[in-house]
Amino acid sequence: MGYQKEIAKLIVKQKADYILALKGHHSGLQGELEAWWHKCQREGFTADNFDEHTTIDSGHGRIETRRCQQVLVNKSWLNNKYQWVGLKSIIKVTSDVHEKTTGKETTETRWYISSLDLNAEQALSSVRNHWQVESMHWVLEMTFREDESRIRKGRGPLAFNVMRKIAMTLFKQDQTKRASIAAKKKMAGLDDEYRSTLLESGIKMR
Template sequence: DGKTARRSFDTRERRNPLHAISAWSSQHQLVLGQVAVDEKSNEISAIPRLLTLLDIENCIITLDAMGCQKDIAKQIVKGKADYVLALKGNQSGMKAELEAWWHKSMREGTTPYTYDEFSEVSAGHGRIETRHCEQLIIDRSWLDKDYRWDGLQSVIKVTATVEEKLSGKKSEETRWYISSLALNVQQALDAVRSHWQVESMHWMLDVTFREDESRIRRGTGALAFNVLRKIALSLFKQDTSKNISMVRKKKIAAIDDEYRSVLLKTGIKML
């Protein structure tokens, strides 16, 4: 996923703010690689470049709607990996076709070999969220030839219902995904949920490391400090010596030589 360092622009030099595409490992809780681009619209061309830097074999690659592109799906499959891609308005024709297939299958009936569903409930921050995930195997021959993407096996539908504990107000949102994964609905939901960890990483860069407020912009300064923040973030996440917030870890690391040594040893183990 991509993130912009909003105040890294330079009006005098006519330089746009830094926008970096990051590959986040939800299993290892660290950034595996990144590519800097000039504008957000260039994410589509930057994602293939980032994928070439990584060994993605046997991994599940998740991307938001901007990365839902036929060539990107082909590259992921060629790299012997699977994909889960968010399906929205940028692929409206494909979305309409798959929704039609979904409703047709529901009307005519499904089998345990083509359809499964799973629900989970979580509570926190004053609300209760129920996520209902459904996965349907696609008959590729039914699709238009333009939509028979490499590796495409299933369509995933996630319905999230949120209830506010105090007000009792409820809201519901439905999201669609296409995937090369076979029928395993719990794995599909886990992949969808894991994608939001990269958004959490971006939030921590802004809130804990205050990246959006940084005016470092000369030369490659913005990019260099972006990399350093992500390295520090990974070190704090991997460190288990202190069960405290990342903000407190930052403060202790600034004044405690011994704790900084612990963090550096953690970094060496990661390498």
């Protein structure tokens, strides 16, 4: 948490804003902020301290409803050890997913701290962009085993990082196979025809 506080300081110093996800090592801070949230809720949210935005997306066999709620923080109410430079608001994003084929319903809630003023639509857009970056890094690490690569000299790591990202893009946009990226990666390694199809689609993309 101390390291992330320093990052927040640098971001604010550069006159930019931050949205930082609260995870397990932030349990104390999250508890404080949830308590503040419930206090505001009991007293009644107002247009001065609360904003909300909802989106509904359909694709890949599921419907996802994202509800972003944002509350301004009174920093004087927080314990000193939970004071962050530039902290202005708490963001709560609830994602409800309905799987069309199975009818399965799942709900996930994530909490964030931010230096942004009230604008739930902007906050949700920023969070979604962050999810996309996280998703890409997860695929590179888990499917392409990038962290295990022993290529370390010169421009090798950068060159192979670019090639992995190209491969990931080709797998994602491929519509000829209904399979995960990991499965497509295996198929491409074993099937010359499928590999040619992927490379040809890459040429057409240009």
